[in-house]
Amino acid sequence: MPTDRGQAAGRPTISEVAAEAGVGRATAARTLGGYGHVSPELRGRVLAAADKLGYRANALARSMSTGVSHTIGVIVADIGNPFFAGVVRGICDASRAGGFDTIVLSTYEDLDEEVAATNVLIDKRVDGMIIASAAVGGRDVGHIKEALNRGVPVVLVDRAVPSLDLDAVVIDNRDAAREAVERLIAAGHRRIGFVWGPPMERPPATRRELLEAASRNLWTDGERLRGYLDALDDARIPFDPGLVMVGRKVEERVTEEVARMLALPDRITALFCTETEAVTGALRALRAAGLAYPRDVALIGFDDSAWAAVMDPPLTMIEQPVHDLGAKAAQVLLDGIRGVEPVRETHTLRSRLVERASVAPPP
Amino acid sequence: MPTDRGQAAGRPTISEVAAEAGVGRATAARTLGGYGHVSPELRGRVLAAADKLGYRANALARSMSTGVSHTIGVIVADIGNPFFAGVVRGICDASRAGGFDTIVLSTYEDLDEEVAATNVLIDKRVDGMIIASAAVGGRDVGHIKEALNRGVPVVLVDRAVPSLDLDAVVIDNRDAAREAVERLIAAGHRRIGFVWGPPMERPPATRRELLEAASRNLWTDGERLRGYLDALDDARIPFDPGLVMVGRKVEERVTEEVARMLALPDRITALFCTETEAVTGALRALRAAGLAYPRDVALIGFDDSAWAAVMDPPLTMIEQPVHDLGAKAAQVLLDGIRGVEPVRETHTLRSRLVERASVAPPP
Numbered sequence: 001m002p003t004d005r006g007q008a009a010g011r012p013t014i015s016e017v018a019a020e021a022g023v024g025r026a027t028a029a030r031t032l033g034g035y036g037h038v039s040p041e042l043r044g045r046v047l048a049a050a051d052k053l054g055y056r057a058n059a060l061a062r063s064m065s066t067g068v069s070h071t072i073g074v075i076v077a078d079i080g081n082p083f084f085a086g087v088v089r090g091i092c093d094a095s096r097a098g099g100f101d102t103i104v105l106s107t108y109e110d111l112d113e114e115v116a117a118t119n120v121l122i123d124k125r126v127d128g129m130i131i132a133s134a135a136v137g138g139r140d141v142g143h144i145k146e147a148l149n150r151g152v153p154v155v156l157v158d159r160a161v162p163s164l165d166l167d168a169v170v171i172d173n174r175d176a177a178r179e180a181v182e183r184l185i186a187a188g189h190r191r192i193g194f195v196w197g198p199p200m201e202r203p204p205a206t207r208r209e210l211l212e213a214a215s216r217n218l219w220t221d222g223e224r225l226r227g228y229l230d231a232l233d234d235a236r237i238p239f240d241p242g243l244v245m246v247g248r249k250v251e252e253r254v255t256e257e258v259a260r261m262l263a264l265p266d267r268i269t270a271l272f273c274t275e276t277e278a279v280t281g282a283l284r285a286l287r288a289a290g291l292a293y294p295r296d297v298a299l300i301g302f303d304d305s306a307w308a309a310v311m312d313p314p315l316t317m318i319e320q321p322v323h324d325l326g327a328k329a330a331q332v333l334l335d336g337i338r339g340v341e342p343v344r345e346t347h348t349l350r351s352r353l354v355e356r357a358s359v360a361p362p363p
Numbered sequence: 364m365p366t367d368r369g370q371a372a373g374r375p376t377i378s379e380v381a382a383e384a385g386v387g388r389a390t391a392a393r394t395l396g397g398y399g400h401v402s403p404e405l406r407g408r409v410l411a412a413a414d415k416l417g418y419r420a421n422a423l424a425r426s427m428s429t430g431v432s433h434t435i436g437v438i439v440a441d442i443g444n445p446f447f448a449g450v451v452r453g454i455c456d457a458s459r460a461g462g463f464d465t466i467v468l469s470t471y472e473d474l475d476e477e478v479a480a481t482n483v484l485i486d487k488r489v490d491g492m493i494i495a496s497a498a499v500g501g502r503d504v505g506h507i508k509e510a511l512n513r514g515v516p517v518v519l520v521d522r523a524v525p526s527l528d529l530d531a532v533v534i535d536n537r538d539a540a541r542e543a544v545e546r547l548i549a550a551g552h553r554r555i556g557f558v559w560g561p562p563m564e565r566p567p568a569t570r571r572e573l574l575e576a577a578s579r580n581l582w583t584d585g586e587r588l589r590g591y592l593d594a595l596d597d598a599r600i601p602f603d604p605g606l607v608m609v610g611r612k613v614e615e616r617v618t619e620e621v622a623r624m625l626a627l628p629d630r631i632t633a634l635f636c637t638e639t640e641a642v643t644g645a646l647r648a649l650r651a652a653g654l655a656y657p658r659d660v661a662l663i664g665f666d667d668s669a670w671a672a673v674m675d676p677p678l679t680m681i682e683q684p685v686h687d688l689g690a691k692a693a694q695v696l697l698d699g700i701r702g703v704e705p706v707r708e709t710h711t712l713r714s715r716l717v718e719r720a721s722v723a724p725p726p
Contacts, residue, residue: 080448307670
């Protein structure tokens, strides 16, 4: 909720003005932001409450200036991923409630496309941007800094970029992964495969090499890997680099790697999958090997879906709060557009382990 | 391919100019469209070939005028549907190859949102629009006519709107549905459920009432219903209105309706599902009734996916050429932007029945 951000700065928030005025937050935001329709009576109550509480923001000055297009731009890594489709739905719903239209560009994980997309949004004069960036290091963020330099607020979603001091809305990837792997360990597993790891050319010789590769790649994947290692460490299970898939992050590669892990002398008895394609790739490998879950191999994966629930047996999956993730990012961005001073924090939302029937003790 | 369109008008196409010049189509298009980078040598060859063949288009005049933003806008009914996500990918790939950026708006099947989205795109000065419209009748298309009146080319994708005389790129919904239902009939089924039909308040008394409701609703759904009826007619199987789901098009409703059809004295032995949610809803109903596919009930659905292939048994599904659908729509639109005279035809791409293991004879 934006409340905590305002309170951190010791100033009344829009929510507090709304409560004082006895109106909804959206009405207060419309009044204080100077956009959309608000009846004269409600407008009067909101302005009186704002006056009483000493609410101030450059919002009024800002949104009454010309050039506010009431459009926000969203750049996602891959709109074909149901995860991002859900995030975009949350952004659209929240921005629409705030009186803003949303335009979306998909970069398909290509940083050059992301740079081009940022330029398109600047050119189209959006009032702010939400970006799930393909950037993995400080050298990749010139385009985001360029947008900020032009006065366009930016909020990151799903993927924090450590080198950028910006508001970011993410889920608890590391905790979610740790909880899932702990669940497998609690069922008795010690040989737990991890798909997928960073796209390295060859398998890592050491844990350190693996973590270094992860830190040069996607933040989200790296956090999930750290959660896997946390759970192994807590249970004093030695790390085995042979149980981590590296290489191209595609379904075919997952199938190959899981087949390899199933053929080891001390084979895996459980799998933790960080993506939908990793789950479907793993299921193909199990079937090809004539193995069934949860009898021969236990399995937990990201992200929950209608399909996961109708599998036989149904799959235990991690459900991400995709709609909330998008809605929260939009709220933070709209606050920024209305002139609320950014606190540049990482907002972490909780995921949920949906327990079904794909975890059983080792055979 | 755009070739047939140019040939229909009796004029050389960009592809023919490209062939004559010995260059790729993209190079010829860039040269004739006056955008992007083309080396002086290739440019000279293309212009000579265009001259020799008598190629003419208002493309040059048009794209050299100011105001061309090299951006196209896409309005889809629901970006959360993997079908549209795939179509958008095809549009992005083809428009990028043609030197255009793509911005996307999702209306979540709300016609008011679609009108707003059209205004946003006009406001953002896109060079053309691709729309999967939620419009179902002539009274709903004012916003599309408005865009056309402002000189913005529009191509429809996935959904034809019969009252609009526009280029549309669709799949063979009716034939695809007929082929799938014929497959079920060939396996011996005569009691075949259909989910989902039009969102009627109460079940139709007659076939005519059902078809009238369908004609007032989404074109795609109506075509699939007609294909189902075609297959029944060809096999002289009498139409039973009790085997068609009507009402809200959501998974929960599918589960209720399939449960009802399974409880009939003369119960269904097969199901044809027109959407992914219809498939997952049907699978929930089968499981709740303690029935298995294909042993107790055969099943075919739209659309194929990685999940459908890893189900046990794997599902027989209809695969739509989603990427081609988007790419073709983008090609037709870019031709229009470059001034190629529109022929205002419906381009129909072929879907494919992917046979796996969810069809068996009736019990």
